[in-house]
Amino acid sequence: AQRVTQPEKLLSVFKGAPVELKCNYSYSGSPELFWYVQYSRQRLQLLLRHISRESIKGFTADLNKGETSFHLKKPFAQEEDSAMYYCALSGTGGNKLVFGAGTILRVKS
Amino acid sequence: DTAVSQTPKYLVTQMGNDKSIKCEQNLGHDTMYWYKQDSKKFLKIMFSYNNKELIINETVPNRFSPKSPDKAHLNLHINSLELGDSAVYFCASSHGTAGDYGYTFGSGTRLTVV
Numbered sequence: 001a002q003r004v005t006q007p008e009k010l011l012s013v014f015k016g017a018p019v020e021l022k023c024n025y026s027y028s029g030s031p032e033l034f035w036y037v038q039y040s041r042q043r044l045q046l047l048l049r050h051i052s053r054e055s056i057k058g059f060t061a062d063l064n065k066g067e068t069s070f071h072l073k074k075p076f077a078q079e080e081d082s083a084m085y086y087c088a089l090s091g092t093g094g095n096k097l098v099f100g101a102g103t104i105l106r107v108k109s
Numbered sequence: 110d111t112a113v114s115q116t117p118k119y120l121v122t123q124m125g126n127d128k129s130i131k132c133e134q135n136l137g138h139d140t141m142y143w144y145k146q147d148s149k150k151f152l153k154i155m156f157s158y159n160n161k162e163l164i165i166n167e168t169v170p171n172r173f174s175p176k177s178p179d180k181a182h183l184n185l186h187i188n189s190l191e192l193g194d195s196a197v198y199f200c201a202s203s204h205g206t207a208g209d210y211g212y213t214f215g216s217g218t219r220l221t222v223v
Contacts, residue, residue: 032207032208032209034211036211036214042216043113043199043214043215043216043217044152044199044212044214045214046211046212046213049210049211084150086152088211090206090207090208090211091208092208093206093208094206094207094208095140095157095159095164095165095206095207096142096154096157096165096207097154097207097208097211097212098154099151099152099153101149101150101151102150102151102152
């Protein structure tokens with residue numbers, strides 16, 4: 001079974017502080033992992049996927065298979081980063097994404 | 110020029126009514142999905158269609174019936190609406206399998222049952 005755990009419901013940081021949104025997964029095969037962002041009352045947007053190893057809006061995420069984690073990081077938070085962040089998993093060749101419960105990021109000025 | 114569009118954006122209706130939500134994508138994707146986002150913001154898959162064929166049907170009451178007239182459209186019909194059906198319903202599409210490139214989501218339909 002595929003499972004995604006985001007242990008923090010809410011993460012509150014000050015502007016300019018580093019951010020780390022935690023994501024752990026459970027999957028016996030080789031996972032495909034994603035981060036999605038949802039700004040207030042808007043659609044979910046793909047932020048990044050592990051296979052592309054890119055940096056979007058200053059965010060990065062590294063897949064750690066030993067710790068089964070895919071934490072999202074940003075060195076300096078900005079107020080416009082305030083949003084709901086979802087980690088999602090698909091199995092290899094899988095036909096669906098399984099989402100974590102989401103973490104609300106609040107960046108305070 | 111919206112990639113995945115849903116209508117209506119808001120839907121307020123009384124218990125017991127029947128309603129439909131429509132979804133269309135112009136990305137040429139093969140697979141479309143319906144997700145339910147509940148009041149706690151948890152996202153759960155309901156259905157998935159690949160080239161008009163149902164491939165995922167999670168544990169959803171049979172009051173919910175998806176229909177895909179072609180691969181660019183996936184509609185959701187709900188019979189005998191209940192208070193617990195109140196949620197935001199998101200349509201999404203993907204090219205190939207979900208794990209290849211992820212999803213493109215619609216803007217959601219906020220359903221309120223009173």
